[in-house]
Amino acid sequence: MTKEEQEGKDLAFAKSKGNCLACHAIAGGNLAGNIGPALIAMKIRYPNKEDLFKVVWDPREKFGRGVIMPPFGDHKILTKEEIEKIVDYLYTL
Numbered sequence: 246m247t248k249e250e251q252e253g254k255d256l257a258f259a260k261s262k263g264n265c266l267a268c269h270a271i272a273g274g275n276l277a278g279n280i281g282p283a284l285i286a287m288k289i290r291y292p293n294k295e296d297l298f299k300v301v302w303d304p305r306e307k308f309g310r311g312v313i314m315p316p317f318g319d320h321k322i323l324t325k326e327e328i329e330k331i332v333d334y335l336y337t338l
């Protein structure tokens with residue numbers, strides 16, 4: 246894992262940052278929720294990295310306004326740089 250991917254993993258797992266495990270099963274993560282789909286085979290499912298970035302930045306565009314997932318970028322929960330690192334990490338899954 247590169248430095249960026251590791252930092253993305255830490256951000257994704259941190260309760261005070263992404264807290265992605267609250268809703269998503271991720272390999273290696275404990276006590277994951279199942280409100281969202283398991284995050285697996287992301288590179289195959291999102292061959293265009295920009296599409297994956299957009300989902301984390303603001304999932305409302307793809308999934309509609311009722312989506313439970315917070316718009317991490319749009320609501321300034323995470324910075325662009327943080328989301329880029331998380332996307333780098335998601336690409337390893």
Ligand code: HEC
Nearest residue numbers: 257263264265267268280281282300301308312313314315
């Ligand atoms: C409060 C719950 C919640 C949190 C926290 C959350 N998500 Fe989600 N996420 C969802 C739900 C629900 C969906 C599915 C939306 C749908 O299918 O309508 C989703 C969808 C996704 C998708 C698209 C998956 C696919 O199969 O296409 C990705 C990628 C994703 N989330 C990444 C993340 C990342 C990365 C984080 C942490 C930074 C995160 N999510 C945090 C609930 C959440």
